[in-house]
Amino acid sequence: MIESVAIVGTGLIGTSIGLALRRAGFDGEIVGVDAKGDEAAMAVSMGACDRVGAFDDVWKCDVVVLAVPVLTILDFLGRLAPLMGPDQLITDVGSTKLQIFEMVRSLRGNEVRVRMLPGHPMAGKESGGAELGDAGLFEGAMWLFTPAEEEWDVEREWREWVTRFGARTMDMDARRHDQVCAWVSHLPQMVATAMAAMYEDEFGAEPEIAAEFQAIGGRALREMTRLGASPYSMWRDVAMSNTEPLAATLFALEQRLQHLREGLRTPELREEFRLANAFRARK
Amino acid sequence: MIESVAIVGTGLIGTSIGLALRRAGFDGEIVGVDAKGDEAAMAVSMGACDRVGAFDDVWKCDVVVLAVPVLTILDFLGRLAPLMGPDQLITDVGSTKLQIFEMVRSLRGNEVRVRMLPGHPMAGKESGGAELGDAGLFEGAMWLFTPAEEEWDVEREWREWVTRFGARTMDMDARRHDQVCAWVSHLPQMVATAMAAMYEDEFGAEPEIAAEFQAIGGRALREMTRLGASPYSMWRDVAMSNTEPLAATLFALEQRLQHLREGLRTPELREEFRLANAFRARK
Incomplete structure (x- = not known):
């Protein structure tokens, strides 16, 4: 049962995920983190997160959503994975998936215990930023996943939330x-x-x-x-x-x-x- | 005073011009001509024209609007100009203007007496056809003219109608x-x-x-x-x-x-x- 979500990167996509979670009825805690303090504060003021968090808040959440550019996702994956456990989930929204998929595979090989589900919502706007965040951004959009391991409980629950955002989901091979x-x-x-x-x-x-x-x-x-x-x-x-x-x-x-x-x-x-x-x- | 308008080519643009004329208060006659009888009949049924005309109706109108592809405009210009007089106007909506401008110049040199104003409304849709005709198609759009001679009365009146369609107008050199x-x-x-x-x-x-x-x-x-x-x-x-x-x-x-x-x-x-x-x- 997901009771806390950390959103790393409260730009357009991260903030929209927070707003979509709330609109879909999620009543756990949502922590927002952003390199730009303004953006995180804006996401809080819009109701997308309950509070601005620090790195040590992030890895304690049930789900961590990495909503930053791809190379920053790789960086966070490497730092978060060793700190987290098998009842937690790391997912992301990066635009490319092969490097992330391969890093997940390699981390799993190193006996990291947290589960990870690479994802990619096909939604956005030409301009970014928390203030454009929109609870309806994912309605009718395709949300792709490139799973790196067998489905399990927390992943299944995250997929259900995504469906409640109004998105359709599809699994694909990461290279494809x-x-x-x-x-x-x-x-x-x-x-x-x-x-x-x-x-x-x-x-x-x-x-x-x-x-x-x-x-x-x-x-x-x-x-x-x-x-x-x-x-x-x-x-x-x-x-x-x-x-x-x-x-x-x-x-x-x-x-x-x-x-x-x-x-x-x-x-x-x-x-x-x-x-x-x-x-x-x-x- | 323009009392009759012939629209040659009652596709999307031609039909929209008829509808825009009516919405702007034009109460003269509008005759529609199209190589496809269905299109002309559709334009009449939508109220863009009063009736389907023949070639001999066209050159008797005060204003003839050529709303067909560029090479067909050149063909109609050559056939209509010798039949028409100095109180009439031929205008067009073709996407390129230099060849039309040069033909107008050459016809004037041959003592053709009808006046001609090449034009080009920057409006459209990706699909054509009378049934997509829209009285508001030109609202806020730019309507370019590439005049080949001095402005005169009928031309001035036609420019006023175009402005009443909601378009802005701009004159340009044809080559430019x-x-x-x-x-x-x-x-x-x-x-x-x-x-x-x-x-x-x-x-x-x-x-x-x-x-x-x-x-x-x-x-x-x-x-x-x-x-x-x-x-x-x-x-x-x-x-x-x-x-x-x-x-x-x-x-x-x-x-x-x-x-x-x-x-x-x-x-x-x-x-x-x-x-x-x-x-x-x-x-």
């Missing part, structure tokens, strides 16, 4: 997770970043022209660059921990754009639109 | 228009098409995996591929009439993506995010 996410999540992010950066280079030196171009571009331009607002701090860790799969999708898109460019006045363009229409016609 | 639109409109479209086509190639053969990937990708994937549903028929004419500016923006993005890919594990990635964040922070 990282490849799929390179295609459907990391590539769209990097394309939006590259496009927004290119526009800034092209038009940014003339603010009036930049403003005019945004007005002219309208919805299509806004949508295709929205993720350009995403923070480097999180995506650096994705790029570091999923470099090869991400580079492969970027290279594939570069070739695809070249093909389209060379075929602008040929029937090849029709074929690209046919395929794109077919993709969008899927449910 | 095509370059700007290559960056802010045509490039986003082609990127969305290339991405959606690539996903269809990668995952389309396995419908269950495609559905799973769309669920996992969530909002970012949906947004970045939404325009993949756009029709080839319209974008072929954009590619044909704006090939070089569009190819230049595609090539620039290919190089940008290559740069980002080669710098995934370097401080270059930080600089890309910094520029992208700066672009998105603009109003």
